[in-house]
Amino acid sequence: SQQGEEDPQALSIQEGENATMNCSYKTSINNLQWYRQNSGRGLVHLILIRSNEREKHSGRLRVTLDTSKKSSSLLITASRAADTASYFCAFGGADGLTFGKGTHLIIQP
């Protein structure tokens, strides 16, 4: 299976703390993307990192990619209550995106 594995499955932290989620995959990829899904809503694209990139920033988000270890991490700094959601990594390919199982993040006020 090309499906990714995300770790942890669930994470609960205090508002203001940093949240780190990890994603591992098995095959070679063109790019890796992170999406957020609020409860009962569709997915929202957060950030895309290409296979030849090692780190990318977008606001409070920082994504790293280690192709030798086939892993990526998403760091959300200074978390807010509104960051509570499920976060999915996804791998770009010719037949569409393959998603990981997701990390459910809860930010406690």
Next chain:
Amino acid sequence: DTAVSQTPKYLVTQMGNDKSIKCEQNLGHDTMYWYKQDSKKFLKIMFSYNNKELIINETVPNRFSPKSPDKAHLNLHINSLELGDSAVYFCASSQGYRDAFFGPGTRLTVL
């Protein structure tokens, strides 16, 4: 303006029925997709459609069929609905194989 829209948002129907979910994107993207999200939140691609080329996930039953009347639409038809088809179905679009824009989802419940 809504980028990717789906109708209906909720669909409750009896086992054995045939139903359709519509999807439209106004982003000018050349690739559209259907994904299924099960009760455990696992997202699985069902179809991708690019320039009249359809790529089918081999695990999808042939009761499911996508129909694309034009580049902006990719509708999902489901025949002989089964209990296990209950899930949330997401339509998405992208330009090539880059970041995808998702619709709000259609929650299908088969009774």
